[in-house]
Amino acid sequence: xxxxxxxxxxxxxxxxxxxxxxxxxxxxxxxxxxxxxxxxxxxxxxxxxxxxxxxxxxxxxxxxxxxxxxxxxxxxxxxxxxxxxxxxxxxxxxxxxxxxxxxxxxxxxxxxxxxxxxxxxxxxxxxxxxxxxxxxxxxxxxxxxxxxxxxxxxxxxxxxxxxxxxxxxxxxxxxxxxxxxxxxxxxxxxxxxxxxxxxxxxxxxxxxxxxxxxxxxxxxxxxxxxxxxxxxxxxxxxxxxxxxxxxxxxxxxxxxxxxxxxxxxxxxxxxxxxxxxxxxxxxxxxxxxxxxxxxxxxxxxxxxxxxxxxxxxxxxxxxxxxxxxxxxxxxxxxxxxxxxxxxxxxxxxxxxxxxxxxxxxxxx
Ligand SMILES: Nc1ncnc2c1ncn2[C@@H]1O[C@H](COP(=O)(O)OP(=O)(O)OP(=O)(O)O)[C@@H](O)[C@H]1O
Numbered sequence: 001x002x003x004x005x006x007x008x009x010x011x012x013x014x015x016x017x018x019x020x021x022x023x024x025x026x027x028x029x030x031x032x033x034x035x036x037x038x039x040x041x042x043x044x045x046x047x048x049x050x051x052x053x054x055x056x057x058x059x060x061x062x063x064x065x066x067x068x069x070x071x072x073x074x075x076x077x078x079x080x081x082x083x084x085x086x087x088x089x090x091x092x093x094x095x096x097x098x099x100x101x102x103x104x105x106x107x108x109x110x111x112x113x114x115x116x117x118x119x120x121x122x123x124x125x126x127x128x129x130x131x132x133x134x135x136x137x138x139x140x141x142x143x144x145x146x147x148x149x150x151x152x153x154x155x156x157x158x159x160x161x162x163x164x165x166x167x168x169x170x171x172x173x174x175x176x177x178x179x180x181x182x183x184x185x186x187x188x189x190x191x192x193x194x195x196x197x198x199x200x201x202x203x204x205x206x207x208x209x210x211x212x213x214x215x216x217x218x219x220x221x222x223x224x225x226x227x228x229x230x231x232x233x234x235x236x237x238x239x240x241x242x243x244x245x246x247x248x249x250x251x252x253x254x255x256x257x258x259x260x261x262x263x264x265x266x267x268x269x270x271x272x273x274x275x276x277x278x279x280x281x282x283x284x285x286x287x288x289x290x291x292x293x294x295x296x297x298x299x300x301x302x303x304x305x306x307x308x309x310x311x312x313x314x315x316x317x318x319x320x321x322x323x324x325x326x327x328x329x330x331x332x333x334x335x336x337x338x339x340x341x342x343x344x345x346x347x348x349x350x351x352x353x354x355x356x357x358x359x360x361x362x363x364x
Contacts, residue, residue, distance in 0.1 A: 011037060045220050060172055072170055105146075111147065112130045129166075137161045189212055210250055240358070252294065295356075299340060303352040
């Protein structure tokens with residue numbers, strides 16, 4: 001059972017200031033700023049190649065930045081201008097990798113003891129802490145097993161026990177669930193969320209998966225091309241994405257091109273009106289992108305704005321039917337989950353409130 005949360009001495013678990021990094025001439029990270037309070041989880045989310053792993057390696061000390069500073073629990077661990085570059089073993093971090101990285105020839109207990117042995121802690125202290133860490137992840141009875149005698153989810157919990165055994169100020173998770181099959185991954189997301197909250201861990205969690213990032217993080221940095229596009233709480237990201245790229249990456253709904261006609265805004269190349277003059281008044285050019293969020297679309301006609309769309313595809317899900325619809329008179333596709341039955345070829349009337357639309361400028 002989980003007994004007591006870890007405590008950290010500093011209020012801030014991680015501070016990153018103006019961090020930049022390049023491999024040779026190629027810039028990989030640019031102007032990264034992060035403030036993570038102790039006891040919070042920062043999700044790093046973004047497409048392949050956006051720089052998530054590089055940022056994690058900079059925090060861990062496996063790489064050094066070209067510019068900028070990193071502080072862990074109030075201690076400056078990297079600052080090129082001051083010649084500070086603490087090696088990984090002096091940063092005191094816990095790490096959980098996607099392939100678990102367990103020693104196959106060692107028992108679960110020996111695997112978990114590894115960071116304490118590296119710190120040359122007394123044997124009795126090691127034994128007590130290993131026992132506590134295994135209890136905390138629910139594996140107290142499996143201390144003497146080999147990793148190969150455990151399920152994938154249990155092996156990952158051993159890796160978590162090893163990461164927390166020395167009570168680090170910050171734990172780095174590098175896509176820890178990506179090797180698990182879908183069903184196990186979904187149950188592990190909830191389990192990991194409970195564990196991280198109960199242990200009051202400060203953590204950085206790298207993932208490609210929106211669901212994982214939004215469920216497990218207090219703040220999510222959505223990254224693209226080496227920059228943070230938006231750093232915000234999951235709720236804020238979903239309801240007020242800062243850019244069309246964030247909305248698109250998080251698959252928040254349908255992004256439609258819009259143009260300003262004399263009578264008001266329309267879906268581009270159509271006469272389909274989009275009422276949003278007020279909210280889009282900051283957009284100077286006559287072009288915009290407008291997000292029609294999936295959560296705002298209704299099939300019961302209760303919204304004030306209406307849009308007709310034809311059903312193109314229907315997929316059955318445990319929670320309803322996933323419909324793909326084409327907005328009439330356009331090639332734009334909308335996806336939504338419907339509790340009602342529908343068939344390809346059906347014409348449906350979608351409704352929404354203009355307040356739910358999110359407008360983004362487009363360079364003229
Ligand atoms: N050792 C290296 N030398 C040169 N370029 C590198 C090196 N490692 C990574 N890169 C480049 O840096 C960029 C960022 O890579 P990084 O691995 O940080 O991305 P990522 O977001 O973690 O991607 P993924 O999700 O696929 O792991 C990519 O363009 C990558 O090709």
